[in-house]
Amino acid sequence: MTQASVAVPVIEMRGISITFPGVKALDGVDFRMFPGEVHSLMGENGAGKSTLIKALTGVYGIDAGTITLAGEQVSFSGPAQAQASGISTVYQEVNLLPNLSVAENIMLGREPRRFGSIDWRAMRRRSTELLAGLNLDLDPGSLLGDHSLAVQQLVAIARAIDVQAKVLILDEPTSSLDADEVAELFRVIRSLKEQGVAILFVSHFLDQVYEICDRLTVLRNGKLVGEYLVEELLRIDLVQKMIGKELTALDDLEQRARSVVVDESDAATFVQATKLGRRGAVHPADLPIAAGEVVGLAGLLGSGRTEFARLLGGIDRADTGELVIRGKATKLRTPRQAISHRIAFSSENRRDEGVVGDLTVRDNIVLALQADRGWFRPIPAKRRDELTQSYIQALNIRPGNPDALVRNLSGGNQQKVLLARWLAIAPRLLILDEPTRGIDIGAKAEIQKLVFNLAENGMSVLFISAELEEVLRLSHRIVVLRDRHVVADLENEGLTVDSLLALIAEGSNDDDDPDASVAVAVGALGANDPVAASDPDPTTTDSTGGSR
Amino acid sequence: MTKLLDAPERPVRTGGPAGPTPRVSVARRIRNLLTSPKYGPVTVTAVLFVVIFIVGGVRYRGFFSGQVFLNLLVDNSYLIVLAVGMTFVILTGGIDLSVGAVVALSGMIAASLLQTGWSPAVVIPLILVLTSVLGLLVGLMIHIFKVQPFIATLAAMFLARGLCYVISQSSISITDETFVQLAVTRIPLGGNLSITPSVIIAVVVVAIAVWVLHATRFGRTVYAIGGGEQSGLLMGLPVARTKVLVYVISGFCSGLAGVLFTFYTLSGYPLTAIGTELDAIAAVVIGGTLLTGGYGFVLGSVLGVLVLGVIQTIITFEGTLSSWWTKIFIGALLLVFIILQKVLTARRR
Numbered sequence: 099m100t101q102a103s104v105a106v107p108v109i110e111m112r113g114i115s116i117t118f119p120g121v122k123a124l125d126g127v128d129f130r131m132f133p134g135e136v137h138s139l140m141g142e143n144g145a146g147k148s149t150l151i152k153a154l155t156g157v158y159g160i161d162a163g164t165i166t167l168a169g170e171q172v173s174f175s176g177p178a179q180a181q182a183s184g185i186s187t188v189y190q191e192v193n194l195l196p197n198l199s200v201a202e203n204i205m206l207g208r209e210p211r212r213f214g215s216i217d218w219r220a221m222r223r224r225s226t227e228l229l230a231g232l233n234l235d236l237d238p239g240s241l242l243g244d245h246s247l248a249v250q251q252l253v254a255i256a257r258a259i260d261v262q263a264k265v266l267i268l269d270e271p272t273s274s275l276d277a278d279e280v281a282e283l284f285r286v287i288r289s290l291k292e293q294g295v296a297i298l299f300v301s302h303f304l305d306q307v308y309e310i311c312d313r314l315t316v317l318r319n320g321k322l323v324g325e326y327l328v329e330e331l332l333r334i335d336l337v338q339k340m341i342g343k344e345l346t347a348l349d350d351l352e353q354r355a356r357s358v359v360v361d362e363s364d365a366a367t368f369v370q371a372t373k374l375g376r377r378g379a380v381h382p383a384d385l386p387i388a389a390g391e392v393v394g395l396a397g398l399l400g401s402g403r404t405e406f407a408r409l410l411g412g413i414d415r416a417d418t419g420e421l422v423i424r425g426k427a428t429k430l431r432t433p434r435q436a437i438s439h440r441i442a443f444s445s446e447n448r449r450d451e452g453v454v455g456d457l458t459v460r461d462n463i464v465l466a467l468q469a470d471r472g473w474f475r476p477i478p479a480k481r482r483d484e485l486t487q488s489y490i491q492a493l494n495i496r497p498g499n500p501d502a503l504v505r506n507l508s509g510g511n512q513q514k515v516l517l518a519r520w521l522a523i524a525p526r527l528l529i530l531d532e533p534t535r536g537i538d539i540g541a542k543a544e545i546q547k548l549v550f551n552l553a554e555n556g557m558s559v560l561f562i563s564a565e566l567e568e569v570l571r572l573s574h575r576i577v578v579l580r581d582r583h584v585v586a587d588l589e590n591e592g593l594t595v596d597s598l599l600a601l602i603a604e605g606s607n608d609d610d611d612p613d614a615s616v617a618v619a620v621g622a623l624g625a626n627d628p629v630a631a632s633d634p635d636p637t638t639t640d641s642t643g644g645s646r
Numbered sequence: 647m648t649k650l651l652d653a654p655e656r657p658v659r660t661g662g663p664a665g666p667t668p669r670v671s672v673a674r675r676i677r678n679l680l681t682s683p684k685y686g687p688v689t690v691t692a693v694l695f696v697v698i699f700i701v702g703g704v705r706y707r708g709f710f711s712g713q714v715f716l717n718l719l720v721d722n723s724y725l726i727v728l729a730v731g732m733t734f735v736i737l738t739g740g741i742d743l744s745v746g747a748v749v750a751l752s753g754m755i756a757a758s759l760l761q762t763g764w765s766p767a768v769v770i771p772l773i774l775v776l777t778s779v780l781g782l783l784v785g786l787m788i789h790i791f792k793v794q795p796f797i798a799t800l801a802a803m804f805l806a807r808g809l810c811y812v813i814s815q816s817s818i819s820i821t822d823e824t825f826v827q828l829a830v831t832r833i834p835l836g837g838n839l840s841i842t843p844s845v846i847i848a849v850v851v852v853a854i855a856v857w858v859l860h861a862t863r864f865g866r867t868v869y870a871i872g873g874g875e876q877s878g879l880l881m882g883l884p885v886a887r888t889k890v891l892v893y894v895i896s897g898f899c900s901g902l903a904g905v906l907f908t909f910y911t912l913s914g915y916p917l918t919a920i921g922t923e924l925d926a927i928a929a930v931v932i933g934g935t936l937l938t939g940g941y942g943f944v945l946g947s948v949l950g951v952l953v954l955g956v957i958q959t960i961i962t963f964e965g966t967l968s969s970w971w972t973k974i975f976i977g978a979l980l981l982v983f984i985i986l987q988k989v990l991t992a993r994r995r
Contacts, residue, residue, distance in 0.1 A: 206867075207867075207882055
């Protein structure tokens with residue numbers, strides 16, 4: 099790392115632009131890596147991280163810009179060519195073959211041969227050497243599928259370095275590993291770094307990035323924000339750079355939202371989650387949601403915000419804790435059960451888990467209602483038309499043609515169709531995961547206004563957004579998640595983007611920000627713990643989290 | 647493959663004077679063997695074959711002889727060759743439904759060309775080339791147009807069967823010297839045992855297939871595609887070429903099996919070998935190859951053919967049962983095997 103600043107970058111990308119139909123995925127991005135450094139690529143969903151990696155590994159062609167590898171300009175026609183040039187990738191899902199032996203997985207395609215036959219003995223020897231180089235004690239003859247995911251990941255790395263990698267790309271390598279396995283991986287990364295390999299480490303876990311990386315590049319909305327030395331960049335600044343600030347003309351809404359005082363004693367708790375959690379997704383946490391309350395979930399991508407919402411929506415099954423709905427303990431096993439309790443979940447993945455592109459606006463809107471009634475009681479055509487018309491008008495869906503195919507609508511209008519579908523079943527709790535992502539500012543404002551009006555009419559809303567301004571503007575209460583833990587549960591009074599950023603960014607070991615550490619303590623005690631509630635926290639908020 | 651062949655003997659060893667500690671480890675080893683998706687199903691098949699053979703030997707006089715075993719090979723040499731080709735295809739996760747019709751087609755081509763006086767030295771290579779080209783077309787169709795193997799080979803099946811009728815509507819008998827010689831020749835093995843030239847051809851095909859699958863990059867790529875085509879692509883393996891080639895191999899094997907079948911029947915008839923593709927698939931599956939691809943052995947498929955053959959033999963020895971009972975037994979066996987594969991491999995996860 100010390101020589102990195104004087105060394106020549108092993109890879110340098112300049113002015114990279116990639117355009118997909120309708121989207122500029124990368125816009126003039128510069129990126130470089132030095133030999134013997136661990137570099138991180140940071141950014142929220144849709145920032146262009148994976149597009150950049152795919153440009154680097156030859157999966158996507160670039161529309162503009164240059165890639166220079168070790169001083170020579172290159173253009174890759176596919177992954178095989180990039181690999182041959184020394185750029186190896188270990189993907190998030192281990193892309194190996196569980197039905198073959200460990201040795202074969204390392205050597206496949208490059209097997210040593212004698213007289214046209216594969217030389218199994220030489221192959222065994224070579225893979226044993228490679229594994230030993232990574233300090234792995236594995237039988238190279240054993241089936242890969244018999245090993246844990248962590249070991250498979252390390253085998254993938256062994257394969258990657260056998261191709262004499264100059265650049266090793268690790269895409270979310272730790273997402274399915276536990277702490278010990280991460281430590282093992284980091285040991286391997288460090289030893290590779292000493293051998294002069296440039297390593298691109300992509301992870302959502304800030305702690306890990308700060309532990310292993312030397313330098314990082316931040317992207318936002320397909321544009322380069324900057325390249326920084328990790329030791330010189332505070333976490334809070336990093337998070338701010340990742341999320342960015344977007345000013346909108348919606349301040350009046352903010353005022354209204356904050357002026358509404360939800361009378362805690364009156365409002366009945368609609369849903370109370372107690373120690374609700376799921377292994378590998380989110381640690382057990384409590385969350386009460388009152389009728390007519392908007393609860394915002396804030397946190398980075400991968401912090402567990404979506405995972406927690408999915409538990410509440412019955413999409414994933416919780417393996418600990420329980421959900422009390424209107425005073426009755428309930429276990430949600432399927433989304434269908436959740437819907438029968440009038441809990442609707444609107445996914446962030448609008449295209450794959452939301453609208454059905456090949457159906458019309460009308461069919462999309464009545465889908466959930468029809469499913470809820472049962473397929474043997476069809477909604478009369480007249481009622482369907484009325485329903486569709488009323489939602490098209492209420493939500494201002496354009497084009498206002500009930501027979502238009504949804505895939506031809508813009509993102510914002512697709513989102514409105516999705517909202518209409520859930521509103522049609524008259525939910526008591528509406529879970530909105532990133533409802534405003536990737537849609538234009540006008541539609542965004544309309545959706546925000548809608549959320550606000552719904553809550554005024556007594557519907558509970560759980561609102562997830564990467565944009566903190568939006569969360570602050572709409573929510574009565576804000577729950578902060580970090581690294582799959584709920585770390586704070588605060589009334590939205592006196593909170594600012596900066597104080598939220600502090601909560602999101604702060605590592606659990608870092609105590610230099612007093613606001614955050616107190617909030618962490620509150621979160622750790624359980625936000626509804628009376629001890630925590632009676633413990634005033636003047637620096638962050640006027641009233642502490644979990645005042646209930 | 648030695649591991650595979652001595653596998654059925656392992657349970658015998660447990661009965662030996664092993665101490666308490668090794669017994670546990672042996673028991674665990676057996677369990678690991680049986681639940682392994684790689685060795686489990688084929689081990690069960692091997693045990694099953696031995697058991698059926700012993701049951702037959704106990705029940706029927708004259709069953710327990712070397713010649714009965716060799717006749718399994720003699721009667722099924724064409725099916726062995728078919729099953730070898732099918733193994734390649736199923737290992738990649740594909741399927742080839744055309745093989746039965748291609749067997750009939752190559753029989754028809756052989757019979758009609760020999761009738762007009764062509765030399766067998768020209769006819770046989772021509773058949774092998776034609777059927778390989780048909781396989782190539784199927785493979786390209788699957789690769790380039792992303793057609794499901796099921797549909798592509800179904801189309802090839804109808805094409806081949808239709809071409810049989812274009813050649814002739816009725817049976818054509820073969821009177822060519824060479825073919826007749828190959829049909830009646832018995833190669834003595836000593837001690838009243840003998841085999842036919844077809845058996846030798848089948849054994850050679852099996853040996854080559856074992857070598858190709860086990861010891862060449864092409865063979866390992868076949869397994870890789872079955873394990874995960876996408877992963878194989880990302881590892882930079884020649885997935886497209888390999889996928890096309892397995893259908894060429896299956897086409898070649900069908901052509902060869904057709905020739906062997908004409909040695910056996912000395913005629914070409916458009917309606918022969920209907921449903922043989924399903925026998926081949928059954929043999930491959932009973933032989934322990936997973937239909938989803940990635941796991942299996944050529945020798946397992948040979949065992950599968952032998953199991954089908956021994957059931958047939960038992961029903962012949964029984965005398966009172968109609969030969970259609972073979973189908974019922976095979977059907978039941980297939981069902982049991984598929985469930986067994988699921989249960990055994992699920993236990994492990």
